[in-house]
Amino acid sequence: MTDNLILDLDYEWVVEPIRARIVLNDLVLHEGLLDKNRYECNIQLLEDNCLRVYLLNKPRGSTKVDQAGNILKDTYINISNIKINDRKFRYAINDCGKVVNNDGSIFPHSSKICFEGYYEINFTAPIGKFLQNYYSPFGYNKDVEKSIQSLTETIESLK
Amino acid sequence: MKIALVNLPKFDCDTAPLALAILQSIAKKHDHDTEVYDLNVDLMHKVQEDQSLSGLWHLETKTGFSTVKKVVAFFDSYMDRLLTADMIAVSFFSFYSVAYGDLFLWRLRNKGFKGTVVVGGPGVSRFLQYTEKFLARRLIDYYVTGDGEVAFEKILTNDLPYLGVNNSNHIAINDLDNLPLPNFAGFNLEAYPRIANQLTLAIEGSRGCVRDCTFCDIKLLFQKYRYKSGARIFDEALNIVSNYGVTKIWFTDSLVNGNVKEFRNLLRLLAAYNKSVPSTKRIEWTSQYIIRPQKQYIEEDFQLLRDSGCYTLATGLESYSESVRRHLGKNFSNDDVRYFLNKCQEYDIRTFIMMIVGYPTETEKDFQDTLSFFDEFAHLADDNTITGVQLGQTMLVIPNTSIAENKDQLGITLDDNINVPLDKRWKNENSDTKTRVLRRLMAQKHAMEKGFQIRHDESQMMMFKRWFHDR
Numbered sequence: 001m002t003d004n005l006i007l008d009l010d011y012e013w014v015v016e017p018i019r020a021r022i023v024l025n026d027l028v029l030h031e032g033l034l035d036k037n038r039y040e041c042n043i044q045l046l047e048d049n050c051l052r053v054y055l056l057n058k059p060r061g062s063t064k065v066d067q068a069g070n071i072l073k074d075t076y077i078n079i080s081n082i083k084i085n086d087r088k089f090r091y092a093i094n095d096c097g098k099v100v101n102n103d104g105s106i107f108p109h110s111s112k113i114c115f116e117g118y119y120e121i122n123f124t125a126p127i128g129k130f131l132q133n134y135y136s137p138f139g140y141n142k143d144v145e146k147s148i149q150s151l152t153e154t155i156e157s158l159k
Numbered sequence: 160m161k162i163a164l165v166n167l168p169k170f171d172c173d174t175a176p177l178a179l180a181i182l183q184s185i186a187k188k189h190d191h192d193t194e195v196y197d198l199n200v201d202l203m204h205k206v207q208e209d210q211s212l213s214g215l216w217h218l219e220t221k222t223g224f225s226t227v228k229k230v231v232a233f234f235d236s237y238m239d240r241l242l243t244a245d246m247i248a249v250s251f252f253s254f255y256s257v258a259y260g261d262l263f264l265w266r267l268r269n270k271g272f273k274g275t276v277v278v279g280g281p282g283v284s285r286f287l288q289y290t291e292k293f294l295a296r297r298l299i300d301y302y303v304t305g306d307g308e309v310a311f312e313k314i315l316t317n318d319l320p321y322l323g324v325n326n327s328n329h330i331a332i333n334d335l336d337n338l339p340l341p342n343f344a345g346f347n348l349e350a351y352p353r354i355a356n357q358l359t360l361a362i363e364g365s366r367g368c369v370r371d372c373t374f375c376d377i378k379l380l381f382q383k384y385r386y387k388s389g390a391r392i393f394d395e396a397l398n399i400v401s402n403y404g405v406t407k408i409w410f411t412d413s414l415v416n417g418n419v420k421e422f423r424n425l426l427r428l429l430a431a432y433n434k435s436v437p438s439t440k441r442i443e444w445t446s447q448y449i450i451r452p453q454k455q456y457i458e459e460d461f462q463l464l465r466d467s468g469c470y471t472l473a474t475g476l477e478s479y480s481e482s483v484r485r486h487l488g489k490n491f492s493n494d495d496v497r498y499f500l501n502k503c504q505e506y507d508i509r510t511f512i513m514m515i516v517g518y519p520t521e522t523e524k525d526f527q528d529t530l531s532f533f534d535e536f537a538h539l540a541d542d543n544t545i546t547g548v549q550l551g552q553t554m555l556v557i558p559n560t561s562i563a564e565n566k567d568q569l570g571i572t573l574d575d576n577i578n579v580p581l582d583k584r585w586k587n588e589n590s591d592t593k594t595r596v597l598r599r600l601m602a603q604k605h606a607m608e609k610g611f612q613i614r615h616d617e618s619q620m621m622m623f624k625r626w627f628h629d630r
Contacts, residue, residue: 085538086538087538087541087542088504088507088542088544089542090507090542090543127541128537128538128541128610131541131542131543132540132541132610135543135612138543139546139547139612140547140612140613140614140615141607141612141613144607147607148604148607148608150620151600151603151604151607152604154600154620154623154624155597155600155601155604158593158596158597158600158624158627159597
């Protein structure tokens with residue numbers, strides 16, 4: 001069974017167009033100039049998966065600032081949407097992701113690549129289960145399997 | 160004059176009671192001093208802190224002497240202050256308030272309160288037989304049915320008689336834009352539950368409903384649908400932000416998008432405001448919402464929902480059988496549902512779905528159609544586009560609603576199961592109580608297996624088991 005991946009990226013550049021690499025596990029999904037905002041492909045997910053988006057070039061002068069130091073325009077890639085098998089990652093993009101710069105600095109819970117480096121998110125398949133686990137602290141169902149078991153027993157006893 | 164504004168238990172409150180805030184505004188307009196007593200939220204906290212007092216929250220069923228004594232003691236803790244008032248205005252939110260009201264009003268007079276007592280609210284309008292008794296026993300001086308604003312003002316200014324005061328001939332207020340802004344001064348806002356960890360205040364954008372669903376009693380309560388303009392609702396939102404520092408809003412409307420034109424106006428104003436302020440100051444809101452046929456939407460509707468700060472729309476789907484939905488009065492198709500939910504996913508708008516299990520025309524096939532909803536939209540439960548589902552307590556036949564009036568046509572007769580409350584104790588060729596309980600439990604199981612969050616608790620499960628047994 002193949003899995004459908006949609007990756008939406010926002011990006012801007014100042015000096016030169018961005019070159020990027022998008023890698024899922026060992027599979028390079030894109031390498032070269034970023035020339036669109038949406039990348040879509042059919043892939044085969046593993047039990048444990050790692051998606052990386054690399055910003056490969058940010059030469060000097062790629063951040064425009066005014067005299068007060070305020071950024072006027074920057075070169076960056078922002079991961080705005082990850083959707084797999086029709087399920088959106090939403091907040092999990094940030095909460096489960098991190099940005100690693102080439103100088104070794106790590107920014108957990110981040111989805112905006114502002115230096116040469118990469119964004120990384122690790123997730124398990126099936127995606128539905130992964131997202132259910134992610135959202136479970138905010139939901140009503142605390143012990144789903146136990147609740148389902150209890151419901152099954154109740155239904156059987158009442159039939 | 161010193162006026163005490165009292166909110167009686169019990170209802171699960173999400174925010175500070177709007178009724179008291181509006182009454183306070185009217186009282187202040189006439190230069191009266193006011194004090195707010197929200198006995199509902201106080202009792203809720205008391206019971207949460209000490210589970211051994213949980214019976215106090217169920218006075219309608221726990222009528223034993225010790226519970227009554229404890230409730231009276233709870234009321235007594237307010238009496239010294241209440242007895243200093245000249246007038247006490249009491250809000251009855253629902254049927255459940257009647258049992259508390261009976262004790263509260265009796266104790267008030269028993270403690271020697273000689274001032275004026277006024278009661279109002281849906282619990283008064285809908286259950287007038289009890290209120291009439293309060294009046295006959297001289298526990299109250301006035302009761303107000305229907306919209307309370309003008310009637311309360313008439314009582315304050317002694318401009319009586321007036322329609323809706325001590326009679327049920329109330330007239331609906333058509334111009335909601337001219338009602339005073341709610342005044343939450345003196346409310347202990349910290350006492351109320353936080354939604355997503357933030358204080359939330361309520362705004363009422365409309366009264367009544369544009370639909371006439373067969374099972375619903377909103378029309379009985381509010382007569383016709385009336386609405387505030389988008390500009391007026393926006394003013395109320397700004398009032399809440401600037402005076403109370405609260406940016407989270409709960410619109411209490413039966414449906415926030417009853418008037419599409421004004422709703423769009425409101426969303427445009429909110430969206431423009433949110434764009435102009437830092438993210439920490441942005442307004443966020445939630446409400447009940449009706450799905451409309453796809454052809455009535457424009458793309459901007461979904462952009463505006465997102466940009467205006469909508470974080471959850473609670474919507475009554477009721478059934479995923481089109482024939483059931485058509486019968487109960489909701490004329491949108493399953494394709495409309497698909498369109499709406501997919502758009503919500505696209506624009507990151509979260510939804511909460513409300514359903515009814517065991518509508519009188521619901522056949523086994525219809526029920527299977529409803530179960531198929533959970534298969535079809537499992538992906539939206541996974542990614543939290545559908546944050547939860549309320550399956551309710553199975554279909555109840557509310558007296559005087561259209562479904563109750565057409566009982567004979569639908570072949571509805573009384574089920575002989577004595578453990579079931581009267582309004583849920585019915586049967587016809589499509590279901591009896593047991594069938595509905597089984598369907599309800601099967602729906603919950605199926606939904607949970609598909610990853611849906613279901614609002615339920617253990618006491619509800621015990622209740623269903625109890626209903627299932629005849630003796």
